[in-house]
Structure formats: C-alpha cells, structure tokens
Amino acid sequence: MNDMRLIRAKSGTNQEGTSAHNRRVMIDALRLNGQLSRAELARATALTKQTVSNIIEELERDGLVESLEAVRNGRGQPSTPYRLVPEGAFAIGLQIDRHVTRTIAVDLVGRVLARGEANLPAGGPATGVRTILELIEKTRRDLTAIAPQSEDRLVGLGAAMPGPFGIEADDDDTWMMAAWQNFPLLETLAAGTGLDVGLQNDAAAAATAERMVGAAHGVDHAICIYLGYGLGAGLILNGELYRGANGNAGEIGMILSLPRGASLDERTPLEHRASIASLCRLLDLDPADPELYAHIDAVAAGSDERVRRWLDAAVFELRAAVQALETIFDPQTVILCGGLPPGLARLLVEAMMPLLPSIADRRDRSLPRLQIGFTDPWAVAIGAAAEPISRTFDPRFSAILKTRVSAAL
Amino acid sequence: MNDMRLIRAKSGTNQEGTSAHNRRVMIDALRLNGQLSRAELARATALTKQTVSNIIEELERDGLVESLEAVRNGRGQPSTPYRLVPEGAFAIGLQIDRHVTRTIAVDLVGRVLARGEANLPAGGPATGVRTILELIEKTRRDLTAIAPQSEDRLVGLGAAMPGPFGIEADDDDTWMMAAWQNFPLLETLAAGTGLDVGLQNDAAAAATAERMVGAAHGVDHAICIYLGYGLGAGLILNGELYRGANGNAGEIGMILSLPRGASLDERTPLEHRASIASLCRLLDLDPADPELYAHIDAVAAGSDERVRRWLDAAVFELRAAVQALETIFDPQTVILCGGLPPGLARLLVEAMMPLLPSIADRRDRSLPRLQIGFTDPWAVAIGAAAEPISRTFDPRFSAILKTRVSAAL
DNA sequence: AAAATAAGTCAAGACAATTGACTTAATAGG
DNA sequence: CCTATTAAGTCAATTGTCTTGACTTATTTT
Numbered sequence: 001m002n003d004m005r006l007i008r009a010k011s012g013t014n015q016e017g018t019s020a021h022n023r024r025v026m027i028d029a030l031r032l033n034g035q036l037s038r039a040e041l042a043r044a045t046a047l048t049k050q051t052v053s054n055i056i057e058e059l060e061r062d063g064l065v066e067s068l069e070a071v072r073n074g075r076g077q078p079s080t081p082y083r084l085v086p087e088g089a090f091a092i093g094l095q096i097d098r099h100v101t102r103t104i105a106v107d108l109v110g111r112v113l114a115r116g117e118a119n120l121p122a123g124g125p126a127t128g129v130r131t132i133l134e135l136i137e138k139t140r141r142d143l144t145a146i147a148p149q150s151e152d153r154l155v156g157l158g159a160a161m162p163g164p165f166g167i168e169a170d171d172d173d174t175w176m177m178a179a180w181q182n183f184p185l186l187e188t189l190a191a192g193t194g195l196d197v198g199l200q201n202d203a204a205a206a207a208t209a210e211r212m213v214g215a216a217h218g219v220d221h222a223i224c225i226y227l228g229y230g231l232g233a234g235l236i237l238n239g240e241l242y243r244g245a246n247g248n249a250g251e252i253g254m255i256l257s258l259p260r261g262a263s264l265d266e267r268t269p270l271e272h273r274a275s276i277a278s279l280c281r282l283l284d285l286d287p288a289d290p291e292l293y294a295h296i297d298a299v300a301a302g303s304d305e306r307v308r309r310w311l312d313a314a315v316f317e318l319r320a321a322v323q324a325l326e327t328i329f330d331p332q333t334v335i336l337c338g339g340l341p342p343g344l345a346r347l348l349v350e351a352m353m354p355l356l357p358s359i360a361d362r363r364d365r366s367l368p369r370l371q372i373g374f375t376d377p378w379a380v381a382i383g384a385a386a387e388p389i390s391r392t393f394d395p396r397f398s399a400i401l402k403t404r405v406s407a408a409l
Numbered sequence: 410m411n412d413m414r415l416i417r418a419k420s421g422t423n424q425e426g427t428s429a430h431n432r433r434v435m436i437d438a439l440r441l442n443g444q445l446s447r448a449e450l451a452r453a454t455a456l457t458k459q460t461v462s463n464i465i466e467e468l469e470r471d472g473l474v475e476s477l478e479a480v481r482n483g484r485g486q487p488s489t490p491y492r493l494v495p496e497g498a499f500a501i502g503l504q505i506d507r508h509v510t511r512t513i514a515v516d517l518v519g520r521v522l523a524r525g526e527a528n529l530p531a532g533g534p535a536t537g538v539r540t541i542l543e544l545i546e547k548t549r550r551d552l553t554a555i556a557p558q559s560e561d562r563l564v565g566l567g568a569a570m571p572g573p574f575g576i577e578a579d580d581d582d583t584w585m586m587a588a589w590q591n592f593p594l595l596e597t598l599a600a601g602t603g604l605d606v607g608l609q610n611d612a613a614a615a616a617t618a619e620r621m622v623g624a625a626h627g628v629d630h631a632i633c634i635y636l637g638y639g640l641g642a643g644l645i646l647n648g649e650l651y652r653g654a655n656g657n658a659g660e661i662g663m664i665l666s667l668p669r670g671a672s673l674d675e676r677t678p679l680e681h682r683a684s685i686a687s688l689c690r691l692l693d694l695d696p697a698d699p700e701l702y703a704h705i706d707a708v709a710a711g712s713d714e715r716v717r718r719w720l721d722a723a724v725f726e727l728r729a730a731v732q733a734l735e736t737i738f739d740p741q742t743v744i745l746c747g748g749l750p751p752g753l754a755r756l757l758v759e760a761m762m763p764l765l766p767s768i769a770d771r772r773d774r775s776l777p778r779l780q781i782g783f784t785d786p787w788a789v790a791i792g793a794a795a796e797p798i799s800r801t802f803d804p805r806f807s808a809i810l811k812t813r814v815s816a817a818l
Numbered sequence: 819a820a821a822a823t824a825a826g827t828c829a830a831g832a833c834a835a836t837t838g839a840c841t842t843a844a845t846a847g848g
Numbered sequence: 849c850c851t852a853t854t855a856a857g858t859c860a861a862t863t864g865t866c867t868t869g870a871c872t873t874a875t876t877t878t
Contacts, residue, residue, distance in 0.1 A: 007445065008627055009438035009453035010648075010804045012431040012460070014835050015424065015864050021809075022421040022866090029418035036416065039825055044418035046811040049826065051421070051866055070874095076824025077874040164739075164768045218417055221654040233737070237651055238806075239419075244739025245630040248768050255733045256765050258667060265669070267729070267765065320676070324664045328642070328737065330573075330653025356665050356676065359573045359657050395419045397647075397806040400430070402455040423866050424833050431835090448856055458857065460835050479843095485855025486843040 011401035019055075022047060024395040026055055027064065030084050031109070031393075032218050035068060037079035056082055063153075064088035064108070084108055089392065090150040092139060092195070093385025094132065095205070096120070096161035096180060098229060099288040101132050103139040104381040107147070108389060110213035112382060114142040119290070124179035125188075133192045156196040156388030157189060158208075160380050162230055163201030164248040198387045202226055203250050204241055205383030206337050206374065207234020211241075212386040214337070215373045221331040224373060225252070225321065227338035227348075228380070229287060231271035233325065240396055252321060260316045270321065274314040276340060282306045293377055297341035315351045322370060323356040330359060332366070337373030345375040420810035428464075431456060433804040435464055436473065439493050440518070440802075441627050444477060446488035465491055472562075473497035473517070493517055498801065499559040501548055501604070502794025503541065504614070505529070505570035505589060507638060508697040510541050512548040513790040516556070517798060519622035521791060523551040528699070533588035534597075542601045565605040565797030566598060567617075569789050571639055572610030573657040607796045611635055612659050613650055614792030615746050615783065616643020620650075621795040623746070624782045630740040633782060634661070634730065636747035636757075637789070638696060640680035642734065649805055661730060669725045679730065683723040685749060691715045702786055706750035724760045731779060732765035739768060741775070746782030754784040 025045050030036060036044065042052040059065045066085050070078040086107040093104040097120070105114040116139040121127045136157065143150045165181050189197045200208065203226035210216040210224050216236055224234040231253030235242040242249050253271030272278055276296070280287045283306055285295055299307055322334050336349055349372055360369050374382070434454050439445060445453065451461040468474045475494045479487040495516040502513040512525040525548045530536045545566070552559045574590050598606045609617065612635035619625040619633050625645055633643040640662030644651040651658050662680030681687055685705070689696045692715055694704055708716055731743050745758055758781055769778050783791070 007438070007449055007453040008441050009450070010434050012434050012454040012456040012835095013427050013809070014456075014460075015427065015833095015866085016835095018422050018424065018427050018834095019865060025419050025421050029416070032417050037825075040416055041418070044416040045421040047421040047423075048867060050828090050868085051423075053826070054865085070825095072875065074824085075822070075874095075876045077826065077872095079825060166771065166773075167768055168770075168772075235737075237646065242646055242738075245741045246739050246768075246771065248739040249737065251736055251739070251768055254768060255736045256729065256767075260674070261672060263670065263672065265725070316674070320665065324733070325737075327660055327664045328644075328658065328734075329651075330655050330657040330660070332654045358665075359576055359655075359660055359663060362575065362655065363577075364575075397809075400422070400806075400809060421866095424835085424864095425866095427865095428834060446856075457836060459837085459859090462857065463834085479856095481844065483855085484843095484845040484853070486841090486857070488856060 011403070013400050013402055017400040017402065021395055021400045022051065023055055023059065024393055024399060026052070026059060027084065027393045028395050030065060030082060035081040035083040037081050039079055041082075062088070086111060087147055087149060087153070089153050089155050089389060090143060090147065091155050091385050091388035092136060092143070092157045093205075093381045093383070093387070094136060094157060094159045094189070095381040095384055096128070096132065096159065097380075098162070098177060100290070101128070101135060102378065102381040103135050104378065104385040105139055105143040105150075106382065106385040106389065108393070110382075110386055110389070112378075112385075113146050114139050115378070115381075116142070125183040125185075126179075128180075129188055129192070133189075136189075136193055154195060155392040156198065157193055158205070158384040158387030159185060159189060159197060159199045160202055160205035160384035160387075161185075161199075162228075163203075163232065164251045164254070165199075165201070166246055166248070196388065198391055199247070200241070200243075200384065200387055201232060201248070201251070202228055202230070202380050203232025203234045204243070205234070205380045205387065207236055207241060207383065208386045208390060209379055209383030210234070210335055210337060210373045211236055212390065213382075215333070215335045215371045219332050219367065221329070222333050222335060223325045223329055223331045224335045224337055225318070225325070226380075227275060227336065227340055227345075229276045229339070231275045235329070236331075237329070240394075241390075252325075255321075257317060257320070260313060270317050274317040274321075276338075278314070279307075279310050282310050293339070293341060297343060300341060300344040300347060311347060311351055314348065318348070319352050319356055322352070323358045326358040326360040326369065333371055334369060335371050335373040337379055338375060339377045339379065340375055342372070342375040345372050420812070422809050422811055426809040426811065430804055430809045431460070431464055432468065433802055433808060435461070435468060436493065436802045437804050439474060439491060444490040444492040446490050448488055450491075471497070495520060496556055496558060496562070498562050498564050498798060499552060499556065500564050500794050500797035501545060501552075501566045502614075502790045502792070502796070503545060503566060503568045503598070504611075504790040504793055505537070505541065505568065506789075507571070507586060509699070510537070510544060511787065511790040512544050513787065513794040514548050514552040514559075515791065515794040515798065517802070519791075519795055519798070521787075521794075522555050523548050524787070524790075525551070534592040534594075535588075537589075538597055538601070542598075545598075545602055563604060564801040565607065566602055567614070567793040567796030568594060568598060568606060568608045569611055569614035569793035569796075570594075570608075571637075572612075572641065573660045573663070574608075574610070575655055575657070605797065607800055608656075609650070609652075609793065609796055610641060610657070610660070611637055611639070611789050612641025612643045613652070614643070614789045614796065616645055616650060616792065617795045617799060618788055618792030619643070619744055619746060619782045620645055621799065622791070624742070624744045624780045628741050628776070630738065631742050631744060632734045632738055632740045633744045633746055634727070634734070635789075636684060636745065636749055636754075638685050638748070640684045644738070645740075646738070649803075650799075661734075664730075666726060666729070669722060679726050683726040683730075685747075687723070688716075688719050691719045702748070702750060706752060709750060709753040709756060720756060720760055723757065727757070728761050728765050731761070732767045735767040735769040735778065742780055743778060744780050744782040746788055747784060748786045748788065749784055751781070751784040754781050
C-alpha cells in the first residue's frame with residue numbers, strides 16, 4: 001500500500017558532492033586565471049593548502065592539470081604554478097541548422113581541433129539523423145587522428161539547434177525545424193554515439209561559447225544577443241546559463257513588438273525585423289544557399305538601400321531590446337553575436353549607438369554596455385561543443401547535489 | 410613583496426557546507442510538503458534514513474521541527490511525521506516607501522505576528538532613519554510580547570524599498586528616494602538594531618513573499634510583476650530570487666516603451682502608464698494621502714472614465730510585458746501583485762485577457778499563465794520579513810560555499 | 819650568516835554521511 | 849489466531865574529505 005504522493009524537495013549532498021565541487025572550483029580558477037600555484041588556489045578558494053594539494057595531486061594524476069616551472073616571487077620558497085592540460089578532456093559539438101549541420105571538436109580549454117559540415121536535406125529528422133551521426137563519427141575520427149588519447153577523454157556531445165522546444169509547429173516550416181524540435185534528439189544521439197548528450201538552443205550555445213572562450217569569459221552576469229537566422233538571447237546569470245522551466249528561456253525573437261511607426265496594435269515577432277531571415281527576405285537571398293554568408297558580407301560592404309532599410313528596422317528593435325534586457329537583468333555587459341559577418345555586426349552596433357539610457361549607465365562600469373562577440377557561422381557549433389566541457393567541469397549547484405532516483409513515494 | 414594580483418575564483422566547500430545544505434533541504438521539504446516522516450524525507454532528498462534521522466534529531470533539539478502523532482500507513486511500522494515549528498525562528502521586515510514606512514514580524518512559516526506603520530517625512534534618510542529605528546524597536550517589543558522566545562530566535566532584518574540602487578538621482582524626486590537608494594542603509598540598520606540586514610527592491614520583496622506564502626510557493630520559475638507606486642518584477646529563477654550584477658534586476662518599470670499609438674520614437678518608461686503613480690496622476694490623487702488605497706478602491710469600483718483610460722493604457726503595456734517576460738524567462742507562471750486594491754487587480758487581469766500568444770502556450774501547463782498574487786499595501790513588508798527567513802533556511806548555492814576572507818593575494 | 823618569509827608536506831584528527839544488521843510495529847493471508 | 853511480510857527507524861562501525869598544527873624546504877633581507 002504505497003500511496004503515490006509526490007514529495008517535492010531538493011536533493012541533499014554528501015562528501016562526494018563536496019569533493020566534486022572543489023575539483024570543479026580548482027579547474028574553474030585555473031581556466032580563469034591561466035595559472036596559479038597551490039597556495040594561490042588555497043587563498044582564492046578559501047580551502048586549506050593541504051586540501052588544495054590533495055586535489056591538485058589528484059587532478060594531475062587524472063591528466064587535467066600540469067605543473068610549470070617554479071617561479072621565485074621574492075622571499076619564501078618559490079611557488080609551482082599549475083595550469084590546465086588542454087588535452088585533459090575533449091568534447092564534440094553538433095549544430096543542427098535549417099539547411100546545414102556542423103560538428104566541432106574542442107579540448108578542455110576550448111580550442112577547436114576539428115570541424116565538419118554537411119548539408120541537411122529538408123526532410124527533418126527522418127532523413128537527417130543518419131547524416132548527422134555520420135558527421136559526428138567522422139569528426140571523432142578526425143579528432144582521434146590529431147589527439148589519440150581523445151576517445152578515452154571525450155566527456156560528451158553537445159547539440160544545438162534553433163528553439164523553441166516542445167512547442168506546436170508553426171506556420172512556414174520549410175526545414176521541418178518543428179519536427180526536429182519535437183524529435184527525441186537526446187536519446188537518438190546518445191544511442192547513436194554512446195556519449196552523454198546535452199541540448200541547447202542556438203542562442204544558449206552562442207552564450208556558452210562566449211563564456212568559455214569569448215567576451216563573457218569570467219563574466220558572471222551577461223546577456224548574449226544571438227542574431228542568426230532567427231533571434232535569441234543566451235542568459236548567463238550567476239555564472240550559469242539559465243534555461244527556464246522548459247529550456248526555452250531567451251527566445252527573444254518571439255517577443256511581439258510593434259514595428260517602427262506602427263499605428264495599430266499589430267504586434268509581430270521581433271525577429272521578423274531583426275534577423276538574418278528578415279535580411280534575406282529583403283535582399284531576396286536564398287537562406288539555403290551555402291554561400292549566403294559571403295553574399296551577405298558582400299552586400300553589407302556596399303551601400304545597398306535595402307540593407308539600410310533592414311538596418312534601420314533592426315536597429316530600432318535592437319536598441320529597445322538591449323535597453324529592455326539591461327533593465328530586466330542588470331547584467332555586467334550585453335554581447336551581440338551571431339552568424340552574421342563581422343562587418344555587418346559592426347555596422348549594426350555602430351548604428352545602435354548611442355544606446356538608450358538605462359540603469360546600465362553606471363559610473364562604476366568595468367565593461368562596455370554593448371560588445372561584439374563571435375560573428376561566425378561556427379559560433380553555435382563551438383558553443384555546442386563547449387557545453388559538455390562546462391557541464392563536466394564548471395562549478396554549479398546541481399553538480400553538488402545527489403542525483404535522485406525518484407521523488408515519488 | 411606580495412603582488413596584489415586579484416585572483417578570480419569561486420569558493421570551495423567542506424563538510425560544514427554539506428551539513429548546512431542538508432539541514433536547509435529538510436526545512437525546505439517540510440515547508441513545501443507540510444509534514445513528512447523521516448523515511449519520506451530520506452527518499453525525497455536522496456539521503457539515507459540514518460542521515461535524515463540525525464539531522465531531524467538536531468533540528469528538533471534546535472526547536473525548528475517537531476513530531477506529530479504517528480500515523481499507520483498500512484503494513485510496516487507507523488511513521489512519525491515532522492513539521493516546522495512556527496516559533497522556531499522570527500524575522501522583522503521593513504518597508505521604506507515614499508511617504509510611509511512599515512514593519513512586519515513573521516515567524517518561520519511566514520505568519521504575520523506584528524505590524525507597525527509610520528509616516529515618513531519627505532526629508533530622506535537624514536530625518537527618516539530615526540523614525541525607522543523607533544518603528545523597528547516597537548515591532549520587536551510587540552513581537553516579544555506575543556512570543557517571548559522571539560528575541561533569541563530573530564534571524565535577521567529584511568529591508569525593502571523602491572529601486573534602482575546606486576543610480577544617479579532622477580528628475581522629480583519629491584520623496585528623496587534617490588537619497589535613500591544611495592544611503593548606506595544596511596550598515597545603518599545593522600548598527601542600529603544589531604541584526605543581520607538584507608536589502609531588496611519592492612518587486613523582489615513582493616516576489617519573496619509570493620514564494621514563501623503566496624502563489625509562487627513551491628514554484629521554481631516564476632515572474633512576479635509588482636504594480637505599486639512604480640512597476641517592477643521579482644524574478645524567481647531556479648527557486649531563488651535573481652538580483653543581477655548590481656541588485657537592480659527586474660526594474661521593468663524603467664523599460665522604455667512606445668505608448669499606444671505613438672507615431673514617433675518617443676519611448677518613455679513603462680511605469681509612466683502602468684503604475685499607481687500614473688493612476689494617481691490621471692485621477693488627481695495625492696500619493697502621500699494615507700487613504701490613497703481606499704480612494705483608489707472606491708474609484709475603481711465605479712465606472713470612472715479616467716479609470717478606463719488608465720486601464721486601457723496599462724493593459725496595453727502589461728499584455729506586452731507579460732508576453733515579453735514569458736518569452737525571455739520561460740517561467741512556470743507569471744504573478745501580478747502589488748499595492749493596488751484586489752478589485753482593481755482583477756479588473757486589470759480580466760482586461761488583459763486573452764493574453765498575447767507566447768511560448769507559454771503549452772499543452773503541459775500545470776499553472777495558469779497569469780495569476781493574481783498579493784494585492785495589499787503590506788505585501789512588500791511581508792516579503793521584506795520573509796527575506797531573512799529565506800536567507801537563513803532556504804537551500805541555495807551560496808549557503809554551501811565557504812565564505813572567503815579576501816580573494817586578493 | 820642569521821632571521822624572516824612563504825610554499826608546500828606530513829600525520830593525526832574531526833566531521834558528516836554511509837553501510838548493514840537489527841529492532842519495532844503494523845497489515846495480509848492462510 | 850498465528851506467521852510471514854513490509855516498512856519505519858536505530859545502532860555501531862566505517863568511509864571519505866577536509867582541517868589542524870607542526871614541520872621541511874627554499875628563497876630574500878638584513
């Protein structure tokens with residue numbers, strides 16, 4: 001007679017959780033500061049010298065950190081700095097976009113070691129999964145060729161694709177994205193690769209990349225506006241990516257806003273005006289064209305009237321979006337990134353200046369209100385690859401807690 | 410020769426952190442589920458029966474939990490449920506508003522035990538601090554009269570006032586709020602009361618109240634829109650209040666938006682249309698009038714044309730705000746609360762229906778997209794009082810970490 | 819050359835969760 | 849009615865991890 005009452009509670013923790021956290025804290029500190037001695041680590045983490053020594057020894061045995069030559073810093077015994085071993089861990093990233101899929105292999109410090117790309121037929125998961133699994137396989141082989149130890153040290157596979165997830169299909173779904181969004185991708189990829197798989201949307205992946213190796217490195221409160229085919233935001237809050245209740249946080253392209261000069265209440269999604277998709281529509285470009293990036297770059301370099309029109313509309317929306325996001329999140333900085341050419345990104349950001357006034361106008365700012373981050377079609381794939389590294393090595397609350405088998409009685 | 414290089418790192422943890430977390434998890438589980446046996450707690454928290462037994466015993470010794478009569482649940486030894494002892498802890502809340510200051514005393518389960526109110530002269534901290542300290546003193550005495558043990562069990566003082574903090578003074582600052590916002594309130598109150606002091610803005614306090622005893626009880630992802638004299642949002646993310654880099658997250662009233670029908674780019678703060686302040690302006694009411702709440706209630710009950718105009722404008726903004734917040738945060742629910750009469754809140758929410766479409770339109774929803782929370786001038790004070798309870802007893806990442814003396818080398 | 823300073827190690831100790839056997843108290847079933 | 853079964857909860861020993869304080873090593877300052 002077990003009543004199936006659901007008990008809501010958070011998980012407890014134990015010594016393992018403590019140890020796991022402290023190991024992560026060490027790795028995080030080394031990632032952030034480049035190199036540190038045991039004594040410095042002890043001071044920085046509030047742990048004792050002895051504890052740090054034990055953990056560092058263990059990490060060294062595990063091949064995650066290595067010592068450098070001792071340095072004399074004045075009086076006292078010289079200190080031995082430690083740093084991360086790039087080859088200590090590897091991860092694969094997978095980007096599923098509308099017409100293309102990309103893979104990336106990175107190491108512990110976020111260096112890109114291999115890339116792969118393939119066209120994705122417009123048939124959705126039914127036809128695409130095979131292509132994807134083959135591409136991942138190829139990237140793993142490429143990685144093993146460069147770094148033979150990588151197979152043993154692969155910590156996971158990170159997938160990224162446009163969101164939102166778990167929502168009913170939309171209007172014009174040429175590339176079957178809705179089919180992908182509702183497809184059991186994690187399970188399929190886990191079964192097909194034998195790896196631990198994580199899933200993020202485009203913008204979240206871009207933010208993950210910015211946090212590991214980009215403009216948000218070491219920044220605990222940052223908003224990454226991702227301008228790609230659609231528009232999204234990756235939310236870095238308290239040093240972690242925020243996902244929301246259903247993993248759809250940050251889908252700002254779906255905010256309904258009034259177009260500039262609209263007289264009626266005809267709200268339409270933000271990304272109808274501020275996205276590569278809207279630019280393609282204006283320029284009559286085919287988003288499936290593999291040369292799209294180059295085309296856009298070329299047009300943006302010129303002074304096409306249509307580009308100016310697009311910029312006008314996009315800037316109008318993005319200035320408001322930046323002001324709103326600053327007001328809502330009170331971040332240290334806002335980063336504009338995406339799969340658009342750097343030239344166009346610069347144009348955009350320049351046109352957005354001056355920014356609208358907000359609570360971000362503080363005297364004690366150390367970072368600019370708006371920065372340009374990765375502007376590269378590969379940014380999402382890099383972020384996808386960074387996710388397993390972050391999941392495995394970054395200090396986070398969830399990593400301390402015991403994993404619950406079941407909360408039901 | 411100590412080079413003052415700043416090392417950035419997170420804190421480590423130790424057994425004390427583990428223990429503290431597990432204690433908090435127990436209390437949280439009991440708060441959430443009312444009463445649980447040791448065996449249920451063990452299952453819910455993924456800890457062992459023995460560990461739970463030890464912790465519960467300790468909490469019982471500390472007077473924080475108590476056992477109830479054993480209940481037979483079929484086969485096996487009857488279980489002994491435990492619940493929180495309301496008198497296990499107390500906290501004082503302080504609200505500093507433009508023309509009035511309020512105090513509240515609550516117990517561990519969030520019941521209000523004492524209240525105090527005083528007018529605040531328009532002179533800012535210079536003249537106000539004394540009034541405030543006296544009011545706190547009076548509330549402490551009132552509390553002690555009701556619960557003699559409270560003085561020993563007072564866990565802290567929570568203060569709440571309109572934000573944003575640390576920003577330069579604004580235009581029409583009749584009540585010297587900017588002076589308050591830049592005043593070292595924490596230090597002054599700590600010195601004046603001998604208690605640990607926390608500070609939140611209005612909206613955050615309202616959200617804290619909703620989370621402890623209101624509509625967000627047990628909800629880990631909720632956005633509380635606080636409509637008071639100004640407009641703000643309290644962000645409950647992953648079960649914790651999010652504060653931003655400078656404690657100003659959620660100040661959505663300062664988002665610049667285009668008024669309905671605006672033809673030019675004349676963006677003005679949202680709260681110019683959606684706030685009690687804007688209603689007062691329309692109705693020609695004096696915000697400093699102590700009877701304001703009653704006046705508004707009376708006017709709202711009638712069918713004043715000016716109220717309809719205000720509703721129109723506010724609804725236009727708030728529908729967009731709800732859609733935007735849903736899209737940005739992907740919360741489980743949005744809660745409208747504030748210092749406005751319940752009747753007006755109902756009018757507002759009814760007029761906001763139907764809500765704009767968003768990613769919150771999911772089949773698997775368990776909570777309404779928009780709910781009404783506390784609509785009471787005391788909500789902020791209650792939330793202020795709830796903050797020390799939350800700080801002391803809720804499981805949170807920061808409670809696990811060691812406190813660092815200094816990160817500088 | 820001695821004193822001071824700082825990095826890092828050693829070995830014992832403290833603390834908190836875990837383990838597995840045990841006790842207690844109820845119901846189910848023959 | 850008696851026995852087997854089930855579940856709650858305890859006991860005592862164990863394990864894992866961090867802490868403590870004394871110690872060693874290596875360098876600079878005086």
